[in-house]
Amino acid sequence: xxxxxxxxxxxxxxxxxxxxGIFAIPTAFLAVFFLVPATTLVLTGLxxxxxxxxxxxxxxxxxxxxxxxxxxxxxxxxxxTVLTVVVALPAAWIIGRVQxxxxxxxxxxxxxxxxxxxxxxGTAFLAVLDRGGPLAGLRQSAAAVILAHVFFNYAVIARxxxxxxxxxxxxxxxxxxxxxxxxxxxxxxxxxxxLRSALAGAASIxxxxxxxxxxxxxxxxxxxxxxxxxxxxxxxxxxxDLRVAAVLSLLQLAAVIAALALYRRAGVRHGSGxxxxxxxxxxxxxxVERIVVAMTVLSAGALLGAPIASLVWRSFDNxxxxxxxxxxxxxxxxxxxxxxxxxxxxxxxxLGFGFAAATTALVVGGLxxxxxxxxxxRARGLAxxxxxxxxxTSAVTVGLGFLIxxxxxxxxxxxxxxxxxxxxxxxxxxxxVRTMLPAIDSVPSRLxxxxxxxxxxPWRVWTNVDLRLLRRPALVAYGFAFAISLGEFGATVFIARxxxxxxPVAIFRALGQPGALNIGQAMALSTILLTMTTVxxxxxxxxxxxxxxxx
Amino acid sequence: xxxxIRAFAVPLAGLLVIAACGDDDAATGDDGSSxxxxxxxxxxxxxxxxxxxxxxxxTADTGVNVEVRPAGDAGAVVNQAILTKDDPxxxxxxxxxxTFLSRALDEDLFLAHESxxxxxxxxxxxxxxxxxxxxxxxxxxxxxYDKAGLAAAGLEPPSTLDELLDPTYxxxxxxxxxxxxxxxxxxxxxTVAEYGEDGWQGYWESxxxxxxxVAAGWEEAYYGSFSGSGGSTGDRPVVVxxxxxxxxxxxxxEEPLADAPTGVVADSCYRxxxxxxxxxxTEHETEAQQLIDFMxxxxxxSDIPLxxxxxxxxxxxxxxxxxxxxxxxxxxxxxxxxxxxxxRDEWIEEWTDIVLR
Numbered sequence: 077x078x079x080x081x082x083x084x085x086x087x088x089x090x091x092x093x094x095x096x097g098i099f100a101i102p103t104a105f106l107a108v109f110f111l112v113p114a115t116t117l118v119l120t121g122l123x124x125x126x127x128x129x130x131x132x133x134x135x136x137x138x139x140x141x142x143x144x145x146x147x148x149x150x151x152x153x154x155x156x157t158v159l160t161v162v163v164a165l166p167a168a169w170i171i172g173r174v175q176x177x178x179x180x181x182x183x184x185x186x187x188x189x190x191x192x193x194x195x196x197x198g199t200a201f202l203a204v205l206d207r208g209g210p211l212a213g214l215r216q217s218a219a220a221v222i223l224a225h226v227f228f229n230y231a232v233i234a235r236x237x238x239x240x241x242x243x244x245x246x247x248x249x250x251x252x253x254x255x256x257x258x259x260x261x262x263x264x265x266x267x268x269x270x271l272r273s274a275l276a277g278a279a280s281i282x283x284x285x286x287x288x289x290x291x292x293x294x295x296x297x298x299x300x301x302x303x304x305x306x307x308x309x310x311x312x313x314x315x316x317d318l319r320v321a322a323v324l325s326l327l328q329l330a331a332v333i334a335a336l337a338l339y340r341r342a343g344v345r346h347g348s349g350x351x352x353x354x355x356x357x358x359x360x361x362x363x364v365e366r367i368v369v370a371m372t373v374l375s376a377g378a379l380l381g382a383p384i385a386s387l388v389w390r391s392f393d394n395x396x397x398x399x400x401x402x403x404x405x406x407x408x409x410x411x412x413x414x415x416x417x418x419x420x421x422x423x424x425x426x427l428g429f430g431f432a433a434a435t436t437a438l439v440v441g442g443l444x445x446x447x448x449x450x451x452x453x454r455a456r457g458l459a460x461x462x463x464x465x466x467x468x469t470s471a472v473t474v475g476l477g478f479l480i481x482x483x484x485x486x487x488x489x490x491x492x493x494x495x496x497x498x499x500x501x502x503x504x505x506x507x508x509v510r511t512m513l514p515a516i517d518s519v520p521s522r523l524x525x526x527x528x529x530x531x532x533x534p535w536r537v538w539t540n541v542d543l544r545l546l547r548r549p550a551l552v553a554y555g556f557a558f559a560i561s562l563g564e565f566g567a568t569v570f571i572a573r574x575x576x577x578x579x580p581v582a583i584f585r586a587l588g589q590p591g592a593l594n595i596g597q598a599m600a601l602s603t604i605l606l607t608m609t610t611v612x613x614x615x616x617x618x619x620x621x622x623x624x625x626x627x
Numbered sequence: 628x629x630x631x632i633r634a635f636a637v638p639l640a641g642l643l644v645i646a647a648c649g650d651d652d653a654a655t656g657d658d659g660s661s662x663x664x665x666x667x668x669x670x671x672x673x674x675x676x677x678x679x680x681x682x683x684x685x686t687a688d689t690g691v692n693v694e695v696r697p698a699g700d701a702g703a704v705v706n707q708a709i710l711t712k713d714d715p716x717x718x719x720x721x722x723x724x725x726t727f728l729s730r731a732l733d734e735d736l737f738l739a740h741e742s743x744x745x746x747x748x749x750x751x752x753x754x755x756x757x758x759x760x761x762x763x764x765x766x767x768x769x770x771x772y773d774k775a776g777l778a779a780a781g782l783e784p785p786s787t788l789d790e791l792l793d794p795t796y797x798x799x800x801x802x803x804x805x806x807x808x809x810x811x812x813x814x815x816x817x818t819v820a821e822y823g824e825d826g827w828q829g830y831w832e833s834x835x836x837x838x839x840x841v842a843a844g845w846e847e848a849y850y851g852s853f854s855g856s857g858g859s860t861g862d863r864p865v866v867v868x869x870x871x872x873x874x875x876x877x878x879x880x881e882e883p884l885a886d887a888p889t890g891v892v893a894d895s896c897y898r899x900x901x902x903x904x905x906x907x908x909t910e911h912e913t914e915a916q917q918l919i920d921f922m923x924x925x926x927x928x929s930d931i932p933l934x935x936x937x938x939x940x941x942x943x944x945x946x947x948x949x950x951x952x953x954x955x956x957x958x959x960x961x962x963x964x965x966x967x968x969x970x971r972d973e974w975i976e977e978w979t980d981i982v983l984r
Contacts, residue, residue: 591879
């Protein structure tokens with residue numbers, strides 16, 4: 077619809093050239109940091125020993141253990157995704173619609189689980205699933221894995237859908253209500269269709285995340301459960317069997333491509349929400365809404381708050397009562413050794429990588445989203461899915477791929493500090509695209525037309541109309557990219573790192589030895605990490621919420 | 628429009644911060660290269676640690692700077708070295724242990740170097756006759772127990788692997804999965820050494836029937852399921868950990884302890900030996916040899932216990948806490964590296980069938 081208007085403004089060929097130009101940076105970035113490394117490793121694996129052995133492909137795919145692992149991977153991801161959407165949707169409504177004290181903090185704290193190292197949250201969960209407790213039956217079970225998936229991905233749904241919800245014009249819903257529709261009918265028939273694109277996008281990300289889940293499955297699922305990702309990691313790191321790893325990687329990729337094709341078939345392409353800038357869409361909750369708000373906040377508090385609170389508490393829980401012994405230890409224990417990380421340095425490194433990764437992801441993902449908006453038909457669907465693939469690819473495949481693919485000049489990046497934010501940005505780009513694209517699609521074309529009619533240049537139209545309307549989704553995306561970087565450990569584990577330890581790295585070092593001071597320091601660092609995350613989210617949200625005068 | 632630009636000011640400010648940091652790094656790099664000294668790279672695992680003063684002493688003696696590059700856990704380091712064999716990431720590799728040794732030697736990763744300092748090292752830990760790798764430290768994987776936890780349950784600490792089969796120890800033991808954890812594999816190998824290549828399966832059938840818990844890795848087992856550590860949340864009083872864990876409990880206690888809260892079952896230990904080797908492809912073979920020799924010096928060896936919580940291979944004095952609370956097994960279990968390499972995958976598979984299915 078909108079694009080028809082754009083299309084006859086410039087000759088088709090010129091339009092194509094511009095679109096190609098916009099895609100240049102995202103394409104180059106994905107090629108260098110994802111496609112080449114991953115392909116290199118898979119090909120190395122398939123050719124292991126110098127010859128192609130495709131019989132192995134059949135053997136691995138046909139084995140009953142592969143089938144069992146693949147089936148578990150699929151069903152747990154589907155259940156985790158559906159459950160996360162259902163549980164987190166009310167929180168999205170609060171973020172997008174409800175005016176209440178502490179809303180900003182609520183929205184910011186939700187991101188915390190997303191950044192905490194799995195091993196830290198894992199032990200917190202294990203404590204919750206204490207043998208004596210009511211949830212003891214969940215220890216080492218698929219249920220524990222699914223519960224943790226909801227915990228980790230809650231914010232993905234709540235924040236991205238919340239941002240979309242804030243952009244939906246409340247007057248359409250009000251109109252439906254005036255015409256006699258119940259609150260529920262108005263939601264289902266008026267609001268939900270406008271959220272469909274954002275919801276499907278966020279759900280697809282949760283699906284990919286849980287489909288390729290690694291740490292949660294390993295720690296909470298127990299030794300009897302494995303996803304394809306866990307198997308890839310095991311055969312690669314324990315057996316160094318790159319051939320089996322390559323076959324499993326291809327299987328994972330095929331499943332992810334199939335899932336993305338289904339997502340495209342669902343017809344989710346155009347945002348139909350009406351973006352608004354200016355008036356607040358928030359209102360004070362009334363009547364039954366108050367109950368929904370209370371229940372949502374309470375359930376989020378139980379699910380997300382309890383493990384986080386126990387972790388924060390443990391960071392202050394000294395032998396002789398509450399105190400700062402573990403925080404003081406951060407600056408003293410191990411001083412004089414090369415592995416000692418001054419906490420200020422770890423924080424600075426984390427923030428530095430966060431800025432670099434999030435900025436890179438915003439530029440790359442933003443350009444990709446603008447390019448996708450300009451594309452039509454099958455090309456758009458395919459390009460869109462390709463951008464999602466990094467989320468569906470094993471971190472160990474890409475990480476080891478870096479080592480063997482990026483070792484020749486001019487791209488000898490193996491030991492470059494660029495590699496860390498680049499690897500993190502690769503994971504964050506799909507977020508940016510999923511958040512930005514529905515927003516770009518729903519910029520009303522009449523605004524652009526009006527601006528051009530008044531004589532604005534295309535650049536001026538873009539900065540005055542699009543940029544202004546896209547600010548909030550851009551910041552939501554930026555915040556997520558930042559959070560991914562703050563918490564990321566997986567991909568960079570496989571890279572020999574330049575000496576720039578981040579907070580998660582410091583947490584792992586602290587957990588390496590027995591002793592109360594070590595686990596205490598890990599808890600203190602985790603508390604610092606979650607505080608950093610909350611502050612970054614609050615800042616990002618505040619910038620996003622700052623009201624601009626209406627048109 | 629100006630205000631909407633503000634949204635993008637945050638990322639831009641970030642870029643500036645990065646740019647500023649980048650300048651710092653560049654400046655340090657310049658300082659380094661203005662110095663004529665050679666820098667060699669030590670590729671190692673994330674647990675590697677040493678006092679700053681120790682490498683400073685090496686640089687003062689030899690003029691050689693050492694850059695340490697950690698690259699994941701011990702297994703990951705070896706895998707990466709194999710994958711980057713043609714274009715290695717460093718000059719010296721430290722941290723390959725006896726369970727991965729055969730894999731590395733088969734791949735011809737290392738240049739031979741018979742260090743003159745080897746005469747101070749026990750022959751038992753020199754596993755390669757061609758001296759492609761040099762032993763640097765040993766770490767014993769042993770059963771640890773929670774003294775208070777066992778006492779509360781009215782139990783004595785087990786003294787042998789056999790005793791763990793006694794029904795009184797049901798529900799007390801947490802181990803690591805040998806498929807995903809290095810101490811887990813070491814404990815499996817201990818049982819292979821004790822009961823033989825055809826006997827360990829029977830032992831595990833009985834052990835699995837005695838309510839044991841299998842955790843993914845050491846962190847989960849020790850901090851999540853074991854009850855004896857100062858910071859743990861678990862309720863199982865026996866765990867597979869290290870001989871040096873009780874000294875670490877004392878050294879890293881939050882308030883000074885009169886005694887270690889945990890003990891070691893001395894007759895349950897499996898010996899892990901860590902080696903260093905010169906990566907073939909290095910352009911600094913002489914300096915790499917100097918570093919290997921230095922790693923066997925008293926300066927380096929006596930720095931090992933308190934930084935890496937493993938034991939030196941030469942007879943330097945141990946820290947008090949190690950003498951008082953640690954155990955150096957007289958006759959630890961050890962399975963020959965080639966036998967491990969040949970059977971490892973099959974044993975893990977068999978173990979998985981017995982214990983997990």
